[in-house]
Amino acid sequence: MNAPTGRLPTALGTEFEKYFGQRFSTAAAVCLHHGKDESCYAPVPPDAVVFAQSTEEVAMVVRLCHAHKVPVIAYGTGTSLEGHLHALRGGICVDLSGMNRVVAVRAEDLDATVQAGVTRKALNGALRDTGLFFPIDPGADASLGGMAATRASGTNAVRYGTMRENVLGMTAVLADGRIVKTGSRARKSSAGYDLTRLLIGSEGTLGIITELTVRLYPLPEAISSAVCAFPTVGAAVDTVIQTIQLGVPVARIELLDALALTAINRHSKLALREAPTLFFEFHGSPAGVEEQAKTVQDIAAANHGMDFEWTARPEDRTRLWQARHDAYYACLGLKPGARSLTTDVCVPISRLADCIAETYADLEASRLTAPLVGHVGDGNFHLLLLADPDDRDENERARDFSNRLVERAIRMEGTCTGEHGVGIGKRKYLAIEHGDAALDVMRAIKRALDPDDLLNPGKILPD
Numbered sequence: 001m002n003a004p005t006g007r008l009p010t011a012l013g014t015e016f017e018k019y020f021g022q023r024f025s026t027a028a029a030v031c032l033h034h035g036k037d038e039s040c041y042a043p044v045p046p047d048a049v050v051f052a053q054s055t056e057e058v059a060m061v062v063r064l065c066h067a068h069k070v071p072v073i074a075y076g077t078g079t080s081l082e083g084h085l086h087a088l089r090g091g092i093c094v095d096l097s098g099m100n101r102v103v104a105v106r107a108e109d110l111d112a113t114v115q116a117g118v119t120r121k122a123l124n125g126a127l128r129d130t131g132l133f134f135p136i137d138p139g140a141d142a143s144l145g146g147m148a149a150t151r152a153s154g155t156n157a158v159r160y161g162t163m164r165e166n167v168l169g170m171t172a173v174l175a176d177g178r179i180v181k182t183g184s185r186a187r188k189s190s191a192g193y194d195l196t197r198l199l200i201g202s203e204g205t206l207g208i209i210t211e212l213t214v215r216l217y218p219l220p221e222a223i224s225s226a227v228c229a230f231p232t233v234g235a236a237v238d239t240v241i242q243t244i245q246l247g248v249p250v251a252r253i254e255l256l257d258a259l260a261l262t263a264i265n266r267h268s269k270l271a272l273r274e275a276p277t278l279f280f281e282f283h284g285s286p287a288g289v290e291e292q293a294k295t296v297q298d299i300a301a302a303n304h305g306m307d308f309e310w311t312a313r314p315e316d317r318t319r320l321w322q323a324r325h326d327a328y329y330a331c332l333g334l335k336p337g338a339r340s341l342t343t344d345v346c347v348p349i350s351r352l353a354d355c356i357a358e359t360y361a362d363l364e365a366s367r368l369t370a371p372l373v374g375h376v377g378d379g380n381f382h383l384l385l386l387a388d389p390d391d392r393d394e395n396e397r398a399r400d401f402s403n404r405l406v407e408r409a410i411r412m413e414g415t416c417t418g419e420h421g422v423g424i425g426k427r428k429y430l431a432i433e434h435g436d437a438a439l440d441v442m443r444a445i446k447r448a449l450d451p452d453d454l455l456n457p458g459k460i461l462p463d
Contacts, residue, residue: 082423116145346418
């Protein structure tokens with residue numbers, strides 16, 4: 001294998017400059033911006049950035065980089081949380097944000113085709129007059145290509161699934177510059193290997209997604225939101241488990257602990273009770289939404305829920321969910337100057353209470369500031385481990401805690417990452433979660449599609 005040097009060959013830079021002009025940059029500020037995400041990891045910039053506007057341009061960049069054995073990293077909006085964008089071996093960053101065209105909306109088939117740089121908010125804006133919407137909502141206004149690459153989910157996953165269930169097909173550029181189209185617009189197929197699912201969650205290591213076709217859903221006739229506080233996190237989690245096991249078709253169930261509530265009250269100027277709290281959202285007919293809310297209210301009351309309030313007013317719902325989406329930045333405000341090592345474990349819903357209880361006991365012993373938020377309707381929760389970047393002891397305690405949390409989740413038949421992806425932060429856990437034989441298969445796939453390890457090297461697979 002010819003290893004990349006991490007330096008940009010002069011001939012390659014000249015080719016890019018000639019073709020892309022001002023859409024090719026080696027400026028330090030531009031490279032730094034493209035060498036970091038929202039994670040706690042220090043930036044690692046690429047050698048240069050190309051701003052692509054079409055699949056053919058991406059293919060050209062990849063072909064040239066393949067010829068010179070230079071790494072290529074795809075960039076969408078920079079909102080990932082596991083160091084996905086870090087140019088660990090230098091190379092070229094391909095910025096896809098200019099590929100932001102909604103190619104087609106087919107309301108009769110409930111699907112849309114978009115370029116990879118289209119963000120979820122932009123897609124839903126384009127759908128405004130169709131009566132349809134795209135439900136996957138990771139919080140950040142991420143690009144659809146990036147969401148597919150990291151197998152994102154978010155607050156609506158408990159009802160609508162993740163990107164895995166909502167991408168029908170895609171166009172991608174392979175490591176040698178070949179363009180492949182995967183899947184179709186049919187709702188099912190038994191034709192060959194499922195290359196669409198192979199590329200979803202591959203984090204740009206097997207191919208660069210440039211276009212994708214996604215499922216759409218009818219806008220619910222009625223939507224209501226509810227909020228309910230609890231005396232303990234355990235009581236809140238029991239309410240979640242009972243709601244799911246009873247089959248209530250709730251669209252969102254989000255848990256925030258008392259510390260997270262303190263943070264969002266300050267950040268979003270709310271006045272919610274600062275106690276473990278569940279946020280709910282219900283979709284359906286007016287009668288169905290009311291029935292769901294009343295059923296959940298009864299379950300919450302049986303678990304000593306307090307201040308159960310529900311509303312169908314759009315402005316109230318928007319304010320509540322905007323506060324939830326801003327929780328990451330709100331929690332950073334609890335400890336100014338700190339960075340967050342954000343955990344992302346997911347466990348079977350029946351083990352959620354045990355996992356959180358053990359985690360809280362561990363957290364108390366670790367002496368760390370770590371608010372909890374989570375998409376607990378599908379067993380996924382996050383702790384934001386706030387640590388001073390200059391405090392070595394605090395950072396070591398945070399890393400040790402994170403390690404134990406992952407081991408705990410895997411012991412409970414869960415996963416080290418429910419939605420953020422592996423990146424550089426979770427690579428060391430894959431052998432524990434999947435075993436050596438499965439890792440050998442993953443490595444074989446990587447070698448087959450990218451033998452020179454040029455696509456986003458150093459991500460997902462352990463060395």
